[in-house]
Amino acid sequence: MSTLTPPFAPGAVRVGDWDFGDFPYGLEPLVMPPAGHAGASAEHRSVTLPPCEPERICLELRALTGSRPGIAHLGVPSAPSYDQLFWFRWITGHQVTFALWRLMGRILEELSPRDPVPGPAAMERLESYTHCYCAMLLYSGSCPRALYQSLIRPAMFLQHRGFSGLWAPDFTQVRGLMRGRPVPWLRDGRATGLRAAVHSQREVHDSVAARLVPGGRSLLQQSVTENPVRPSERTAVLYDNFFMTLRGPVPDEAVAGQLLRRLRAVGLDLAVNGLYPLGRDEDGEGAEGWNGSVARCERRLGTVLANAAAHAAGPARQAPQTV
Template sequence: MSILTPHRTPAAAIRVDGWDFGDFPYGLEPLAMPPAGRAQAGTEHRPVTLPSCDPDRIARELRALTGSGPGAAALVDAAPASSYDQLFWFRWIVGHQVTFALWRLMGRVLEEVGERGPDAVPGPGAMARLECYAHGYSAMLLYSGSCPTALYQRLIRPAMFLQHRGFSGTWAPDFHQVRSLLRGRPLPWTDDPRAAGVVAALGAQRAVHDSVAARLVPGGRSLLQQSINEAPVKPSERTAVLYDNFFMTLRGPVPDEAVAAQLVRRLRAVGLDLAVNGLYPLGRDDDGEEAEVWNGSLARSERRVGVVLAEAAGFAADLARRAPAAV
């Protein structure tokens, strides 16, 4: 069954054209991002030509998929992946790339608010974007972590281990812009009643993160925790390069408009994948801990994945229309 949640049925459902991401279905593309955290731009940056993108068309396609509910697959001209290894590797890499772009756009909102003064409160539009992007992060945690635990332990975790024994999400360069917000540290405006939707979205995101981590890594010991006594490594410019290399991320003078365009393209690929394969094509293994691990808030996040994709694409499209052809 498709996870795309019924939202509204379009008056005339549009046909969603076939796969146009990567060189083949479930193929990958590099992500071009601006310097962030400890990640620096390459000293000999070469412009990267961005694939063409019609953000408004993509936003309409995602709304059509969302509105069609269980019939979403009938609107899509896309084939299933050739293997589950390929499918879930695609989800792991692209889900993280989407997350990096969401973090950057969240950081942009926080920068705009901060420029108005230390006590400034985001306006309604800024609050709406932050709330949507926080839900988008939750959706990508579910999407990236949708593989069975056994496949994660066989395919994905060993690949990260080969990159570095202490490979860690704490090395993610783009996280520094939103660290305080995502970790629940109070900001000047988070106690404002107008921020209730953002705070609720952030709380749901932390619940999703903890539950996905608990399912994929029974016992809760990350690669960093396992290697801490053997080779303790602190985040540095070197670890940022290792992290970016694993997730096919390039650094250069990339404007936010280009980040948004790349985000919209990836949201389309994710939407096509989910319409064809569903969120859990091999089932969701939770070791019988349904009530404890997959509680009500997580179930709501699962049901809203399709809606969130469409909403995030709509917000990002406003920026993506102004993206340059090369960065």
């Protein structure tokens, strides 16, 4: 693997070439523990995970922070087609989100009944992961509306005409926090930063949805009158299958390692291509959303990825090679 030193951090760290998937902008299956309606396969087979170097990845992501698009010297070529680039972003961005939800869910599970408010370190991790979730909403939904309507939405429709993010098995672990209702400690003064991050997540989600489907309805909303489908073991399998997610007895250390590899791939992609390589549809967007939480998230994208990686690096150092 050849390495080159980026000019925005001379001599600080050498950023390597693409090493995710079998080729640039290729995909990797994600291996996750059971969650929600998704159970472990009764015939689970061991999967050997690609190697992960937590310290190296963290240094590289720090070096990429603030970089400008089009850094060809990184050794990462442009995607052979925009269809492949944005398909990679849709699948990999969702996989990053699943891993973030899992790590956040573990923190929430470990809260003490006596003092359910997370301590400073746990609160900082939750806030960082929530901001990274915001970044993945932008990253996954960075394609032009026309491409989303011609490539991504039809693929989900073919999987199931009522395909919905409500089926995501890993979201059950953080549903209360993201919705902000059953978590009374979120109103605590110690949770100010996290509360702001959760609020930003809602604004970013709504803004991206409005941009990709302006004035429209989701696949679930379109199909609910003729064929209502509630989340179940079957929908969990359909959802996991679409996003190349396997289930088995996977420790959180392995989840963190897989998260780091994906954050590195996302960081390299953004350094070469930028967030909106084909521009961003402007019509029909709410100025308040795009000038507020979305704009702040766009400006801090590199820093958000690097911060999330730093928090995931600790557990990833103990990640097993086979799960």
